[in-house]
Structures are given as C-alpha cells and as structure tokens.
Amino acid sequence: MAEQTPQETEQSRIPTVIADELHIVYRVNAGAKGRGSATAALSRIVKRGGEERGVRKVHAVKGVSFTAYRGEAVGLIGSNGSGKSTLLRAIAGLLPAEKGRVYTDGQPSLLGVNAALMNDLTGERNVILGGLAMGMSREQIRERYQDIVDFSGINEKGDFITLPMRTYSSGMAARLRFSIAAAKDHDVLMIDEALATGDRKFQKRSEARIRELRKEAGTVFLVSHNNKSIRDTCDRVLWLERGELRMDGATDEVLKEYEKFTGK
Numbered sequence: 001m002a003e004q005t006p007q008e009t010e011q012s013r014i015p016t017v018i019a020d021e022l023h024i025v026y027r028v029n030a031g032a033k034g035r036g037s038a039t040a041a042l043s044r045i046v047k048r049g050g051e052e053r054g055v056r057k058v059h060a061v062k063g064v065s066f067t068a069y070r071g072e073a074v075g076l077i078g079s080n081g082s083g084k085s086t087l088l089r090a091i092a093g094l095l096p097a098e099k100g101r102v103y104t105d106g107q108p109s110l111l112g113v114n115a116a117l118m119n120d121l122t123g124e125r126n127v128i129l130g131g132l133a134m135g136m137s138r139e140q141i142r143e144r145y146q147d148i149v150d151f152s153g154i155n156e157k158g159d160f161i162t163l164p165m166r167t168y169s170s171g172m173a174a175r176l177r178f179s180i181a182a183a184k185d186h187d188v189l190m191i192d193e194a195l196a197t198g199d200r201k202f203q204k205r206s207e208a209r210i211r212e213l214r215k216e217a218g219t220v221f222l223v224s225h226n227n228k229s230i231r232d233t234c235d236r237v238l239w240l241e242r243g244e245l246r247m248d249g250a251t252d253e254v255l256k257e258y259e260k261f262t263g264k
C-alpha cells in the first residue's frame with residue numbers, strides 16, 4: 001500500500017491560517033471642508049456621529065477565503081495595490097476585519113513589522129532586543145547570536161555589528177531584520193518583499209532558510225513581484241487582483257496564468 005502513514009497525513013493537513021470571506025476596509029480622512037483645523041475636525045465628529053462624512057473608504061480585500069497548512073510555502077502575487085500586504089497585515093492581526101474572519105494557529109510573525117529595530121542602537125543590541133521582542137529567551141539569543149550575525153553578512157566588510165544601525169545601508173538593515181526574524185522557528189512566518197532586498201548572494205541564503213523553515217513545519221507566506229523567487233520558494237500561490245482572489249493553486253499553474261495576464 002502506497003498510502004501515507006497516519007502521521008504523514010496528519011502533518012500535511014494541519015491548518016495554520018484560515019481566512020473566511022475576509023473583507024478589509026481602510027478609512028482615510030479625505031480632509032474635506034474646513035480644512036485641517038482641530039475644531040473643524042472636532043465639529044465634524046460631534047455633528048455626524050455614526051457614518052463619517054469626509055472619510056473615504058478603500059475596500060482593499062474583498063471576500064478572500066483560503067486555508068493554509070503546516071509545511072506549506074504560499075506565494076502571494078498580484079499587481080500593485082491588489083491587496084497583498086493588506087492581507088498579510090490582517091493575518092498578523094494588525095488590521096481588523098470589516099467582515100469575515102481570520103483564524104490562526106499561534107502568533108504569526110510579519111517580517112519587517114515585528115522586527116522594528118532602533119536606529120541609534122548598535123546591530124548587536126538590536127539582535128538582542130529583536131530576539132526578545134519575538135519571544136526568544138536570553139539563552140536562545142546567546143546561542144544563536146553568532147549565527148544571526150553570520151547569516152546577515154553584516155560583518156563581512158568590517159566590524160559593523162558594533163556600530164549604530166543608522167550607519168547601515170538600507171540593504172544591510174533589511175538583511176539584519178531578516179536574519180533576526182529567521183533565527184526563530186515560526187508557526188507562521190510572513191515575508192513581504194524581503195527577498196528583494198540584499199544582494200543575490202543574500203537572496204539565495206534567505207531562500208534556503210525559507211525552505212528550512214518549511215521543513216521545521218511552519219507555514220511561510222511570501223509576497224513578491226519576483227516570479228523567480230516565488231517559483232524557487234513556494235509550492236502554492238494565491239493571486240490577488242483588485243482585492244479579490246483570482247486564483248489559488250500550484251505555483252506553476254498560477255504563474256503561467258499570471259504571466260499571460262501581465263504579458264510576460
């Protein structure tokens with residue numbers, strides 16, 4: 001019998017993120033009449049109560065449903081403004097649902113937001129603070145410190161890790177953020193364009209680390225405009241267009257349709 005063992009079946013079917021008819025709406029103050037003054041703003045609030053006037057709504061995610069499982073790497077693709085980052089922020093619990101629900105197993109980590117590093121502190125201090133902020137113990141940070149620094153490659157051109165982060169280029173800072181976040185085993189790790197930063201060598205290292213994280217049974221979401229990164233890293237792709245889920249399937253199938261759509 002070539003069936004999966006019960007253990008394998010269970011491993012491949014544990015849901016980590018469920019989005020159920022999810023809608024996300026941003027509200028933007030369009031700054032209508034009586035511009036800018038605090039009293040004008042106050043009177044608008046007092047007068048109108050309930051449904052706000054002068055407030056524009058942006059319906060960024062429209063009725064998206066999917067289930068992601070443990071061990072999957074899911075790519076998110078779509079044109080600019082199609083709702084990819086918004087969907088990730090909603091899964092991370094940073095944006096409230098207007099309608100529908102998101103269920104997650106554990107606390108998802110959104111790379112780049114969770115690791116908000118401090119510019120005036122050295123890279124060294126930021127590794128410690130970033131690790132603590134992600135819930136690692138001091139012991140774990142001590143054990144993994146050197147790996148984080150080596151992975152980031154920050155020290156390849158001198159002893160930068162003991163300098164304040166404000167002396168880093170944006171690529172170096174992004175690499176350090178990725179390295180700190182990737183040092184922890186995440187239940188659900190979400191990466192927004194992180195692979196686009198850093199040089200090709202670093203991109204290769206981060207792709208390998210994403211593959212490792214998948215083996216360690218987490219779920220990885222990757223937002224990218226780089227189809228090659230998606231192809232190399234993900235086995236499933238969600239394609240969003242104007243806030244709607246246009247396709248959900250195997251990477252090759254979805255990318256083929258997407259490339260037709262974008263004319264590549």
Ligand SMILES: Nc1ncnc2c1ncn2[C@@H]1O[C@H](COP(=O)(O)OP(=O)(O)OP(=O)(O)O)[C@@H](O)[C@H]1O
Pocket residue numbers: 026027028058059060078079080081082083084085086087
């Ligand atoms: N903070 C915000 N306030 C109001 N509207 C927003 C906000 N952030 C995003 N939007 C709007 O929500 C929609 C979806 O944006 P989002 O950033 O999720 O798209 P995206 O697919 O990640 O785009 P890109 O590929 O350009 O990064 C867009 O219409 C955008 O203008």
